[in-house]
Amino acid sequence: MNDFRRQWEDVREDALRVFESVGRSGWYILGERVRRFETNLSAFWGLGETVGVASGLDAIEIALRAAGMRPGDRVLTTPLSAFATSLAIVRSGGIPVFCDTTEIGLIDLDEARAALRAMPGIRFFVPVHLYGFPLDAIALRGLIDEFNLICVEDCAQSIGAADGGQATGLTGLAAATSFYPTKNLGAMGDGGAVLTADAGLAEKMRSLRDYGQTAKYRHSEIGWNSRLDELHAALLDEVFLPRLTGWNERRREIAARYVERWSSTRVRPLAVEPWGSGEWRPSWHLFPAIVPAGDKLSLLQWLHGKGISAGEHYPILIPDQAGMQGANSVSFGSLNQARSLAAGEVSLPIHPYMSDADVDHVIAAVDAWPQR
Ligand SMILES: Cc1ncc(COP(=O)(O)O)c(C=O)c1O
Incomplete structure (x- = not known):
């Protein structure tokens, strides 16, 4: 399904240069390279803030938690996806509410509307642009507005996909993505990011990815260790994102x-x-x-x-x-x-x-x- 050997032949020189330069910098966690990658991914995607995290799974969970999801909250989502989509909901105590897909495997937004009418009170929504197929951006916007939903789009498979000129991830509150090696923008290991236009949400997620710290050894929340490391950020930024x-x-x-x-x-x-x-x-x-x-x-x-x-x-x-x-x-x-x-x-x-x-x-x- 991938050919990482051919890929390595292509990227080898650039990748070795990055190893050398991060090694020389002597800084491995949450430094300049992560910041630079976050800025460049934001520019690529057209969303003001990027928060690099340890995986696509963490990206969804951290986004939901930062957006206010608490144990017992119901979260509308699709039954046909990587297990991680629902695992992110369940790990923080959320309750996935599954509704059917269309013929091409995307969550059926009419079914979603019916589910939201039948079960009032659902506030959170995690649709997936499965296979890299973008959901209808206008219909998605309509559903979010009609039910006042907090939507985290699972864009793990859809980086670079667009519907009607609009990139996936721009309709909801946040876009979560994965840098698992097989992904369109894959790292040489695990990684992920959440993108959002909401600076306050991004600040909260930056704290949550780092033990809920707001300043050194000052913890205002129960957070994660979910930091994208400098080496991966530099590889993604200088080797993979330009390609x-x-x-x-x-x-x-x-x-x-x-x-x-x-x-x-x-x-x-x-x-x-x-x-x-x-x-x-x-x-x-x-x-x-x-x-x-x-x-x-x-x-x-x-x-x-x-x-x-x-x-x-x-x-x-x-x-x-x-x-x-x-x-x-x-x-x-x-x-x-x-x-x-x-x-x-x-x-x-x-x-x-x-x-x-x-x-x-x-x-x-x-x-x-x-x-x-
Ligand atoms: C649709 C979808 N969501 C979430 C994830 C989770 O990403 P990760 O493997 O980086 O945790 C993946 C990748 O496996 C995925 O394909």
């Missing part, structure tokens, strides 16, 4: 090639339209495809046999995970659409170091998948 736009463009080219050359009728790309209008610009974190119910394992095994590392995002809905059974959560409605995606989605490889020949190899392998 991100080009990487995302390459992902778009690959997605376009998949769609243009597609011929299989048993397997179909999950999202083709409205892509192409130019208004909907996914970051193509993943290239999800759909297979008939019951055929997923067979396609995965076939592709693996051809040396193609296809994946599943995600095979089990969050409320169905064993780890959630002891946690408080609410499912609104059947979640049937999300469940059918969990049963039939296969992610094909897409990453910036894939060649056109690699893409054609995957398409040919899908075409050659034998009938049962």
Whole structure:
């Protein structure tokens, strides 16, 4: 799904220079490099404040806590995502309220409206721009305004994605993202950030990531140790962020090639339209495809046999995970659409170091998948 060896060949010189320079600086935690990266990521994203943290999971949790979520608060979210989306809610005592997705795997905002009407009093909302597919920014704005929601957008997969010219993460109160290595902007280890236009919220999050400190050894809250380190900040800032736009463009080219050359009728790309209008610009974190119910394992095994590392995002809905059974959560409605995606989605490889020949190899392998 990624080719970190090819990536290393590309970034090696720049990365070694960064190691040398951070080593020489003698400063490893919360210093100038973190500040510089935060400034540059803010400029890239168009959100005034960035707070670097230790992971995407922490980014969501710290944003929710800083925004006022307390134990027992219900948080509307999607059942189809990385487990971390709900784990962030549960770890701070929140109660996820799951509502169904659309056909392309994004939380269904009409279902969300129905859930909010049926369960008055829900104040928090964590939608996910899954696969790098941006949610409809106008519809999202409408829902937030109608119910006065505090919204933390999970942008772990959507850095660089936009709908109608608006980047994901600009509609809600805060955008949480991850620098896990496989992400579009991945580090060489764990990392994450919260971005917001609200300077007061950012200040609170800077305190929360550092034991709730407001000044040295002065703790005003129960916080975390969730600090982005200098080395990662410098790598992200000087090596990876300058390449991100080009990487995302390459992902778009690959997605376009998949769609243009597609011929299989048993397997179909999950999202083709409205892509192409130019208004909907996914970051193509993943290239999800759909297979008939019951055929997923067979396609995965076939592709693996051809040396193609296809994946599943995600095979089990969050409320169905064993780890959630002891946690408080609410499912609104059947979640049937999300469940059918969990049963039939296969992610094909897409990453910036894939060649056109690699893409054609995957398409040919899908075409050659034998009938049962
Ligand atoms: C949608 C989504 N949310 C949250 C996360 C959590 O990020 P991290 O792995 O950095 O904690 C991830 C990454 O795995 C993700 O894909």
